[in-house]
Amino acid sequence: METLYLGCLALGVIFAVVSVLLGDLIGSALDGIFDVVSFHFISPAVLAGGITVFGGAGILLTRYSSLDNGPILALSLLTAAFMGVVMYLGVVKPVNKSEMSSGFSMNELPGKIGEITVPVPAQGYGEIMVKFGAGNSLHTAASFDHHPLPAGIKVVVVEVEDGVALVSEFEQRRGVDA
Structure with a gap:
């Protein structure tokens, strides 16, 4: 299980670094992927953040707790879901509302x-x-x-x-x- 958590953490970190370097290209490429899902809170940033938190929480709980794999998996998923909601409500939603164009004709x-x-x-x-x-x-x-x-x-x-x-x-x- 630790390999799964480490893979998720690494994937999230790589996605974050690549997003910083190639953010506009990735944003336009992934823009239509989640259109089939009617939930607005599923965005690439929230999804990548959730996967990263899932991996990080899983690694920390595996190494520093005496819990079995089942409870660690459940706690990691709950932590990832909670942080995804926090990220959506605290970052993504306010940024989407504040977008305005400075363009004019x-x-x-x-x-x-x-x-x-x-x-x-x-x-x-x-x-x-x-x-x-x-x-x-x-x-x-x-x-x-x-x-x-x-x-x-x-x-x-x-x-x-x-x-x-x-x-x-x-x-x-x-x-x-x-």
Whole structure:
């Protein structure tokens, strides 16, 4: 039995090391394997963690307890199941809920308020910073009205043309004729 436990422990450790090195490839390859099972808590991470804990608990109980093989097997399975549930509820489920994309479409820019970070000349390009969600994104910008726009002012994106945000000053500056 100790060989089974040692094999499970080694398999789990190898899976963990390979997951760290090739995580995205393994994740996409194993993604559809558990689709036939309707339980969402069976994931490669939880399954590998359970197998590793099963092997480790089995080795420890075999070497450091006076129990027979049957109770050791039962306790190892219970420990693995318990740690699998803990891993699912404590790691996998919160991570799945917290996933969010920072991606956006350039089509979402019109109407957004931004700030000039690199001055935009009347005929030419500069740069604006627009807030999307919790982050900021920088975009190439040109003046919609063909007026120079200095750094630090607020602008509104009027439209996007060929990947360039065409912007206009959000508020007219005092003392400047429109």
